[in-house]
Amino acid sequence: MTKPIRLWLTPSGPNPWKVVVILEELQVPYEIKSFKFDDVKKKPFIDINPNGRVPAIEDPNHDLTLWESGAIITYLIEQYNPNRLLTYDTLKEKHHLNQWLHFQMSGQGPYWGTAGWFNVLHHEKLPSAIERYNAQVLRVLGVLDKWLDGKEWLVGDKITYADLAWATWNDRLDSVILCPADNKFEGLPNVKAWHERMTSRPSWKKAMEIRAKLMDEQGLTWEGRPEGIASHTEYETMIAAGEDTSARG
Template identity: 30%
Template sequence: MIDLYTWGTPNGRKISIMLEALRLPYQVHPVNIMEGDQFSPEFQTISPNNQIPAIIDEEGINGEPISLAESGAILIYLAEKTGEFLPDDPTERLTCLQWVMWQMGNFGPMLGQAHHFNRFAKEDVPYAKQRYQEVAKRLWNTLNRQLDGRDFIVGDDLTIADFAIYPWAMRYEWQAIELDEFPHVRDWMQRMGHIEFVQHGMQVP
């Protein structure tokens, strides 16, 4: 049994999609980040940076329990644990990890800033809104080029790169993105949205 500490955010949904895809038994522990649950001393022992998601796997490395935070690290851990959704071919594996890192370092943080200034800032900051909307469009263009001629991020098969990127793309309205401007991403999102385990994972918690 894997304990999943999460909330209804793109980063949290990466892991619930992965767990659903792997058909692994897991128990959900909601961490209400709107009420500050992530700053509890108990949660900090699992997630040193006080962020969701985090997991505890009772059957971790060498059969010993392991706790792990940071969504990218969790995706890689689960892929390596099960041998699924991370390519065996060394070049394709590196390509997959490249796009996971792209999401972790760019597509997530920059779109998160767009979310903040478009929806949650206590005062209107036109400069910040314009800046992060422009950055969002640049990143969506990058993703659109990668998906040109491909069914999924790396190629013909689903990988953890798709699981990492999809929940962030699904917040496109928060980023002032018009999907029709990025047809390859739009079509990929439709393909992803028809997968049953993706649908289930997007509903957690």
């Protein structure tokens, strides 16, 4: 019998939920070890991942500890996917899937994260940095939209792990570049339709239900702000003033 994989995460960030969606799609047993973001650089997690970033997994079935979301996804697809769900084993398709996962890890994640930092969390507004990273976000989305023209999925004729790896960061696009949620994919019809195909799946809905519960347990809003902070503007003001932004009752 397969023992549950332990998944370490802080619920607010996008990267752990890439792994949760894949686990749900593959129906692999797992248990979540949820903890506060303030503790990512502390024991016991720093003994799991010396880089102090989530997610990380401990797999008792193979005595393996692994971190970096892309590496975890690759491992799960290789080790827990005997029916080749979410993947292909033909030469071109296999490497094209890996290509798109690497692009997500090197292009989407860093640019979205840096844009979010300068738009929301940095202690001062730096227009040149905001302009640069917002432009890079839109550039990457443009690459995706052009590629997806006439296609439902990134590779082949079915959903794969390469598609799903993009969903969690794209879902936060409005929070990253501070645009209206209803218009976050404006001018990107292919990306919008692709994203909606993924977020309509049971795996996504289950992952977001779990996230909502864990965020509530930590007193966090859906956007990741502590409860009681009503807007990004208020959050920015508190950060700039050096105030404690931990959850308020």
